[in-house]
Amino acid sequence: MEITKLSVSNISLPTLGIGTWAWGDRLFWGYGSDYGEVEVQKAFEAAVANGATFFDTAEVYGLGESERLLGQFLKQTTQPVQIATKYFPLPWRFGKQAVADALTNSLERLGIEQVALYQVHMPFDFLMGQSNLMAALAEEVKEGRILTVGVSNYSAEQMEQAHEFLAKYDVPLAVNQVRYSLLTRQVERNGIIEKARELGVTILAYSPLAQGLLTGKYSPDRQERVTGARKLDPKFSVSGLSKIEPIISQLKKLGEKYQKTSTQVALNWLIAQGNVIPIPGAKNAKQAAENAGAMGWQLSPEDVQQLSQLSND
Ligand SMILES: NC(=O)c1ccc[n+]([C@@H]2O[C@H](COP(=O)([O-])OP(=O)(O)OC[C@H]3O[C@@H](n4cnc5c(N)ncnc54)[C@H](OP(=O)(O)O)[C@@H]3O)[C@@H](O)[C@H]2O)c1
Numbered sequence: 001m002e003i004t005k006l007s008v009s010n011i012s013l014p015t016l017g018i019g020t021w022a023w024g025d026r027l028f029w030g031y032g033s034d035y036g037e038v039e040v041q042k043a044f045e046a047a048v049a050n051g052a053t054f055f056d057t058a059e060v061y062g063l064g065e066s067e068r069l070l071g072q073f074l075k076q077t078t079q080p081v082q083i084a085t086k087y088f089p090l091p092w093r094f095g096k097q098a099v100a101d102a103l104t105n106s107l108e109r110l111g112i113e114q115v116a117l118y119q120v121h122m123p124f125d126f127l128m129g130q131s132n133l134m135a136a137l138a139e140e141v142k143e144g145r146i147l148t149v150g151v152s153n154y155s156a157e158q159m160e161q162a163h164e165f166l167a168k169y170d171v172p173l174a175v176n177q178v179r180y181s182l183l184t185r186q187v188e189r190n191g192i193i194e195k196a197r198e199l200g201v202t203i204l205a206y207s208p209l210a211q212g213l214l215t216g217k218y219s220p221d222r223q224e225r226v227t228g229a230r231k232l233d234p235k236f237s238v239s240g241l242s243k244i245e246p247i248i249s250q251l252k253k254l255g256e257k258y259q260k261t262s263t264q265v266a267l268n269w270l271i272a273q274g275n276v277i278p279i280p281g282a283k284n285a286k287q288a289a290e291n292a293g294a295m296g297w298q299l300s301p302e303d304v305q306q307l308s309q310l311s312n313d
Contacts, residue, residue, distance in 0.1 A: 006277060008202045009148045009174035011116055013082060015271050016295050017054035018047045018288060019206065019281040023069050024062025029283070030228040031062065037069065039284040044073040046285035050292030053079060056177070056204065056279045058086035058121055059106050071111035083110060084117035084175075084204075086152060087137075094127035099136035103145055119150035119177055123158045130158075131165050138169035148174035150204070156191035163199050173201050180205035180276065182214060182247060182266055182311040183235075197275060205270050208278035210235070214266040216248045247311050254303055260293065265307075267294030272304045 005012045022029035023040045031040075047053070057066045067085060074081060085106050087099060107113060118137065125133055140146040151162050154176050163173040176196055180187050180203060187193050187203070196203050209215055211230060218225055219241055226236045234240050251262035258265065263280075270278040271294065282288035299307075 006202065006275075008117075008277075009172045009200075011082070011147050011174070013116070013202075013277060014052060014054050014295065015277060016052055016267060016292065017056050017084070017204070017277055017279040018043070018052050018291065019279040020055055020057045020066045020070060021061045022281050022283050023057075024065025026062070028229045029281075031065075034227070035283045040069060041073055042285035043282045043288040044070070045077075047282065047288040047292055048077055048079050048081060050289050051295060052288065052292035054082045054084070054116070054277075054279075056084045056206075057110075058088070058119075059102060059109075060086070060088050060121065064105075064109050067106055067109035071109050075111060082116035083112065084119060084150070085110070085115055086119045086121040086177075088121045089124045089126065089128065089133065091124075091126045096132060096136035096139070098128070099133065099140065103140055107145065114145055114147060116147045117150050117174060118146040118148075119152045119175065120154075120162075121152050123151065123154045130161060134162055134165035134171075135169065138166055138171045141169075141171050148172070150175035150177060152177035152204075152206075154178075156195035159192065159195055159201060160199065163201065173199065175202045175204050175277075177204035177206055177279075179207050180270065180278075181208045181210045182251075182269055182307060183210040183244060185311065193273075203276045205276050205278040208267055208270050208280050209263060213241075213244060214248075214251065214263065216252060216262040219245070219248070247307075250307060250310055254299065254307070257303075258297065258299070260297070261290055263290055264294040265299065267291060268297065268299050269304060269307050271295070272299055272301075 087102050137149045159176045220238045230236045251265045254265045255262045267278050280291040
């Protein structure tokens with residue numbers, strides 16, 4: 001039977017979530033240019049309709065706009081939806097109250113009283129220290145405003161330390177959200193994946209489509225399609241796009257075999273790693289529905305292995 005839910009600490013999440021960095025973000029993604037509120041609301045609706053009822057946001061996305069939009073959409077759905085948001089450890093946030101205040105503001109924008117998952121966006125601690133930061137988060141779990149605690153961009157060592165600090169309060173570390181895709185597999189080599197398994201920490205894979213590269217819609221002869229900040233990224237240059245052609249072509253082939261799209265194959269490869277939940281971004285209904293369609297089926301172990309080998313070259 002196909003697994004559609006994953007136990008993450010004391011909660012259960014769909015095997016894929018939807019990332020909402022692009023919702024309200026003008027600087028990197030160009031919100032307000034070729035897509036806006038109407039499109040992202042439709043993305044939300046299409047995701048929920050297709051079983052992707054878990055959304056990842058952060059207080060910094062669109063300077064709060066992503067959380068505000070999600071809050072607005074949540075009011076209009078009767079479906080149960082789970083939200084993960086993030087605390088950004090800014091240098092001037094050094095007391096426990098700073099965590100409480102940031103969470104209060106996030107919950108207000110989201111219009112809810114509790115989040116399924118609250119993550120520390122970056123492993124910075126400045127004057128606060130990880131020990132105090134984890135203590136403040138554990139307190140919020142006891143208060144019931146957070147169901148589970150996560151971290152993001154933490155190394156294997158930092159993750160283990162956070163896990164130890166939280167254990168003092170009997171609070172498990174639920175996730176480490178890190179960059180992970182067929183084109184960015186450093187987490188397999190730097191100990192993060194291994195340590196996460198050992199500690200029972202789930203990996204949330206961000207940029208699982210390598211910011212659009214793995215959809216196959218950007219190619220050396222269609223490089224002009226690249227928009228916004230990605231134009232400055234060498235991976236989106238003609239030579240960058242040429243380099244990944246073998247993977248793009250294999251994704252297409254496998255898509256034909258399983259009657260899925262390249263995007264769905266790339267996301268399914270991540271799900272197949274086990275203990276990994278990809279959180280692809282989606283700017284509109286079509287992208288959200290397509291990404292949600294990466295759930296509910298499985299690549300064969302041989303095809304998973306072959307893709308792994310190809311992308312390691
Ligand atoms: N914790 C962190 O530090 C961190 C960092 C980055 C991201 N994140 C989280 O991870 C989420 C996803 O990462 P990401 O947005 O960087 O990258 P991504 O999911 O790899 O790529 C998202 C982009 O790919 C394109 N796309 C998505 N689905 C598509 C589809 N089905 N067909 C065609 N194009 C599609 C869209 O852009 P175009 O249509 O413009 O190509 C979309 O904005 C974010 O929303 C955020 O929640 C977290």
